[in-house]
Amino acid sequence: MKVYFCGSIRGGRDDAELYQRIVRELQRYGTVLTEHVSSPELSDRGEEASATDRHIHDRDMEWLRESDVVVAEVTQPSLGVGYELGRAVTMKKNILCLFRPSSGRSLSAMVRGAEDGRLFLVKDYSEEQVEEILKDFFQRLDRK
Numbered sequence: 001m002k003v004y005f006c007g008s009i010r011g012g013r014d015d016a017e018l019y020q021r022i023v024r025e026l027q028r029y030g031t032v033l034t035e036h037v038s039s040p041e042l043s044d045r046g047e048e049a050s051a052t053d054r055h056i057h058d059r060d061m062e063w064l065r066e067s068d069v070v071v072a073e074v075t076q077p078s079l080g081v082g083y084e085l086g087r088a089v090t091m092k093k094n095i096l097c098l099f100r101p102s103s104g105r106s107l108s109a110m111v112r113g114a115e116d117g118r119l120f121l122v123k124d125y126s127e128e129q130v131e132e133i134l135k136d137f138f139q140r141l142d143r144k
């Protein structure tokens with residue numbers, strides 16, 4: 001199982017620690033192609049010191065194509081994550097978006113409104129529910 005994890009980078013790194021926790025949990029179910037998104041060493045400049053934007057874009061689109069599932073933490077708004085989700089929809093990927101209402105933010109209608117109960121799922125959650133929500137998600141996939 002190949003997992004593409006999306007999380008904010010240039011949109012802001014406030015949730016980087018939580019991304020790490022989610023990625024660690026996702027690694028129980030498969031290979032996380034985008035582990036770097038959760039790296040505590042990655043700042044809101046992203047990988048600019050080591051890669052061009054074109055390289056980042058083309059590599060990530062290739063990983064997205066390769067992936068079986070897409071899991072996105074969408075609480076911290078990020079243009080890149082929104083773009084990845086749009087591309088993943090076109091590729092008919094199984095998508096899970098995770099949003100924390102405790103942030104006081106309101107999730108974009110373009111994400112919440114894309115929920116279809118089948119390929120595109122949006123879950124409101126709190127941090128202590130990460131394990132349980134991912135377990136349910138992967139169990140459901142097995143039954144598909």
Ligand SMILES: O=c1[nH]c(=O)n([C@H]2C[C@H](O)[C@@H](COP(=O)(O)O)O2)cc1CO
Nearest residue numbers: 006007008009010011046047078080081
């Ligand atoms: O350096 C990077 N590396 C990278 O893989 N990304 C991808 C993965 C993340 O899920 C998403 C974050 O987008 P943004 O930087 O607009 O918040 O884009 C984004 C950047 C910087 O935009």
